Amino acid sequence: xxxxxxxxxxxxxxxxxxxxxxxxxxxxxxxxxxxxxxxxxxxxxxxxxxxxxxxxxxxxxxxxxxxxxxxxxxxxxxxxxxxxxxxxxxxxxxxxxxxxxxxxxxxxxxxxxxxxxxxx
Amino acid sequence: xxxxxxxxxxxxxxxxxxxxxxxxxxxxxxxxxxxxxxxxxxxxxxxxxxxxxxxxxxxxxxxxxxxxxxxxxxxxxxxxxxxxxxxxxxxxxxxxxxxxxxxxxxxxxx
Numbered sequence: 474x475x476x477x478x479x480x481x482x483x484x485x486x487x488x489x490x491x492x493x494x495x496x497x498x499x500x501x502x503x504x505x506x507x508x509x510x511x512x513x514x515x516x517x518x519x520x521x522x523x524x525x526x527x528x529x530x531x532x533x534x535x536x537x538x539x540x541x542x543x544x545x546x547x548x549x550x551x552x553x554x555x556x557x558x559x560x561x562x563x564x565x566x567x568x569x570x571x572x573x574x575x576x577x578x579x580x581x582x583x584x585x586x587x588x589x590x591x592x593x
Numbered sequence: 594x595x596x597x598x599x600x601x602x603x604x605x606x607x608x609x610x611x612x613x614x615x616x617x618x619x620x621x622x623x624x625x626x627x628x629x630x631x632x633x634x635x636x637x638x639x640x641x642x643x644x645x646x647x648x649x650x651x652x653x654x655x656x657x658x659x660x661x662x663x664x665x666x667x668x669x670x671x672x673x674x675x676x677x678x679x680x681x682x683x684x685x686x687x688x689x690x691x692x693x694x695x696x697x698x699x700x701x702x703x
Binding site: 508510517518519520523530531532533534535568570573576577578579580581583584585586 | 643
C-alpha cells in the first residue's frame with residue numbers, strides 16, 4: 474500500500490524545537506518531491522515547505538523561513554522537518570504529501586498528519 | 594490573506610452545477626504554473642481532485658472538472674451529491690519555489 478506516515482508532533486513551549494518525520498512505503502521514495510502542509514485549528518491549508526527528489530529544489534513559506542529546515546534521507550525513505558523557535562501560530566496539524574510529478578505538481582498521496590501544539 | 598483567492602462558500606441543490614473560482618496573479622497562475630484542486634473532509638487527509646489544471650486522478654468522477662485561463666482557474670462540479678459537501682482548495686506555485694493554497698471554499702449541498 475502506498476502511504477506516508479508522520480510522527481514527532483506534540484506539545485512544546487514557545488521558543489523550543491521539534492522535529493517531525495514522515496516515512497514512506499509502497500513507492501520509490503527517491504523518485505518524488507515531498508512537501509509539508511499544515512492546517513491550523515479552524516483555518517485552511519497552508520503550504521509549509523517542499524523538497525525535490527534530489528534536494529536541488531527546496532522552498533519555504535515566508536512564515537517559517539529561517540526557523541524550519543526540511544531534509545530527506547532517501548536511503549531511509551524518510552522526510553524531516555526541523556522546527557526551531559516555535560511560535561503559538563505554528564500550532565497545527567502537519568501533513569506530509571507527495572508531489573505526483575516533480576516539485577511543482579499536485580499532491581497525490583497524503584499522510585494522516587501529526588499534531589503540533591505550541592503553548593506555555 | 595491567501596495569495597490565491599477563493600470564495601469562502603458556495604452552495605447548490607442536489608443535481609445542480611456549482612463553480613468554484615481561484616484567482617491568482619501574474620506571479621503564480623498567470624506565470625504558467627499549473628493549478629491543482631483538493632477536496633477536504635473533516636478528520637481526513639485532503640484528496641487530490643484535479644491536477645495540472647484539468648486532469649482527474651483515477652477514481653475521481655467526471656462530475657469534477659477543472660479549467661484555467663490567464664490568472665484564474667475554476668473547479669466545476671456537476672450533478673451535485675450530498676457526499677460532495679466538503680471544503681475545496683486550489684493550489685499553485687510561484688518562481689520562489691513556494692507552494693500556494695487558496696483560502697478554501699466550503700461547499701454546502703442544500
